[in-house]
Ligand SMILES: Nc1nc2c(c(=O)[nH]1)N[C@H]1C(S)=C(S)[C@@H](COP(=O)(O)OP(=O)(O)OC[C@H]3O[C@@H](n4cnc5c(=O)[nH]c(N)nc54)[C@H](O)[C@@H]3O)O[C@H]1N2
Ligand SMILES: Nc1nc2c(c(=O)[nH]1)N[C@H]1C(S)=C(S)[C@@H](COP(=O)(O)OP(=O)(O)OC[C@H]3O[C@@H](n4cnc5c(=O)[nH]c(N)nc54)[C@H](O)[C@@H]3O)O[C@H]1N2
């Protein structure tokens with residue numbers, strides 16, 4: 001029985017004006033409201049987790065103030081952090097549970113909505129078996145909630161299938177670090193960055209996505225260090241870079257193999273380190289032999305001189321770092337790409353010291369913590385593997401169940417949607433995830449959502465995905481429940497509660513606990529507060545890789561965070577990993593692993609001769625559910641666009657602002673052209689924060705990295721056509737699209 005999404009007009013009838021809302025008196029007014037108190041906490045958006053003080057009056061967040069003492073950002077914030085406080089009082093905020101009717105949603109009581117959810121899920125399981133229901137979580141959730149959700153899936157539902165939206169984000173990096181170094185955590189604290197003599201930034205638009213990291217990079221350069229940027233686009237930080245390597249999308253492994261080739265040819269490697277602390281070097285050295293600068297240049301589009309210069313700088317430095325984000329990781333060979341960066345650092349002994357090491361830049365607010373305590377399909381708390389007998393035994397004991405009763409590992413996020421599409425999974429509970437906008441091949445994802453027999457979504461706004469739900473449960477914003485997250489540095493920090501959920505909205509954790517009760521498993525979920533959940537998480541993580549047992553909320557507040565592992569209460573925490581060359585594999589060594597250059601899953605051909613890559617802009621966050629509702633952020637960049645190099649534009653008679661049709665093997669999307677010299681002439685770029693007809697993910701494909709299961713968001717094959725001079729956003733000609741200085 002296919003169920004169409006409910007029409008938006010119906011939602012507007014229930015929830016008043018939506019995306020065009022302006023608060024009475026304008027957007028800045030509430031910043032001037034008098035506040036009763038200030039609450040020290042962290043930004044709800046990216047993995048930098050800047051410290052911020054929320055200004056609170058009664059039960060409303062009315063503004064913010066910088067928190068100058070928090071060491072990571074020292075009061076600095078980006079546009080999203082500054083405006084985040086405007087979400088809570090938005091008229092779209094879900095204040096009641098909603099239940100689907102023939103024509104739209106209607107408000108329901110909690111009793112009715114929770115009963116409909118528990119019976120909806122139970123009936124499907126009774127009919128089709130336990131694994132016919134899946135759970136999707138998210139890495140914006142505090143760790144207490146993600147721990148709770150993992151336990152809920154395994155104990156209350158007994159399903160194998162739980163995964164989370166971090167599957168779209170950090171998993172290629174996490175998989176590669178685990179394979180090479182034995183642990184999935186960022187090795188260096190950010191305070192190390194200014195100490196480096198050379199920093200490579202690969203596949204990260206740091207200025208727009210991690211604005212505070214820009215400050216660390218500039219301090220590195222002020223200290224005399226050199227910045228190398230690897231990206232098909234000259235992103236804003238590239239303006240001050242010492243060397244820019246304009247890599248072709250998907251070709252990072254070739255590029256890093258070429259750089260390592262030159263380092264070995266010129267004998268810049270650190271033999272003693274390799275000898276004493278690593279395995280597998282010879283195979284990697286043999287592999288990169290064929291990647292001489294000429295061949296590398298042909299494959300990557302990076303000039304041979306630049307490859308040699310990068311190699312000499314990196315290989316010649318005492319202390320060098322390589323920071324990478326989704327540009328290298330969002331590929332069907334994302335794990336190889338990251339391994340090639342780790343190999344470079346290992347060969348030059350750049351790891352385990354201040355200013356030296358490979359580092360992943362974490363994306364989501366709790367991108368690191370969200371992948372440690374059990375909401376991944378293969379994981380139990382403490383970064384333990386769910387199929388490891390000792391891990392099963394330990395966690396089962398903490399939970400008071402038999403090890404055999406714990407399900408085994410299940411499908412990852414995209415695989416869950418595929419199983420829904422083929423009818424194997426029929427019921428879904430999803431929280432903090434907007435797959436319709438964020439997963440690749442949106443047309444296919446929509447078909448899958450329409451096939452669900454029962455779907456419950458927990459969110460504080462009605463996301464595009466929630467339009468497909470049978471029940472929407474009004475959950476909580478980050479500032480409405482207290483708990484912990486782990487920032488990109490590996491620093492566990494405290495999120496403080498500023499207000500109660502407004503209206504009849506409820507804390508996410510309470511909702512999940514209530515559902516467990518109604519599913520007859522309440523005895524395992526006797527949590528009166530998120531503090532109770534945290535105390536159990538500490539015990540459940542004890543002895544695991546991500547050991548939080550020595551962390552207390554009091555210590556986090558007093559010490560402004562602690563880097564895990566913290567295996568005992570007196571333990572100082574672990575800001576830097578691998579000091580003295582001690583790695584986390586049983587043999588204590590780092591493992592060189594051959595990173596083989598592989599083609600992408602959607603290859604170019606005559607009909608689709610241009611690379612399409614996707615990503616972000618500074619003023620929007622992820623699928624945009626939150627930031628598309630914040631007026632000043634919308635004004636900054638109102639609409640998506642296609643970045644096109646003037647040469648490619650000229651070939652298709654496209655002028656800046658013209659409507660351009662971008663066509664892939666799956667769909668076509670028409671957007672205004674932004675003609676810029678800052679992108680490779682063989683590549684176009686679209687930011688992905690918008691839904692519907694403007695959604696970049698209608699164009700992308702579902703090929704996954706076989707090991708990390710990450711989708712290949714960064715490389716699809718497309719062609720472009722001029723579709724006329726179209727009017728742009730707000731009725732202005734698209735040519736007047738407001739752009740960032742860099743473009
Ligand atoms: N403003 C803003 N900030 C955010 C977010 C947001 O939505 N908005 N999201 C947060 C999250 S969850 C994440 S994951 C991060 C993402 O942070 P980033 O990874 O920095 O951002 P992206 O825009 O996805 O992609 C980064 C860069 O990869 C480049 N790229 C594309 N293909 C390739 C390739 O094959 N090789 C290389 N080397 N580069 C390539 C793109 O041109 C782009 O400049 O940002 C976090 N911060
Ligand atoms: N084409 C393309 N697609 C991409 C990417 C790309 O670069 N290109 N990047 C990918 C990456 S890196 C990421 S991280 C994903 C993100 O993918 P999504 O899962 O779509 O991320 P969000 O937009 O954060 O969606 C989360 C939903 O959870 C809600 N939410 C946020 N916090 C909470 C909370 O505390 N409680 C509850 N109950 N709800 C909450 C928000 O309102 C939102 O509706 O997108 C991926 N998709």
Ligand code: SF4
Pocket residue numbers: 043044045046047048049050076077078079080081082209210211212
């Ligand atoms: S850099 Fe990230 S954490 Fe800091 S204010 Fe901006 S979005 Fe928030």
Ligand SMILES: [Mo]
Pocket residue numbers: 168169170363364
């Ligand atoms: Mo992400």
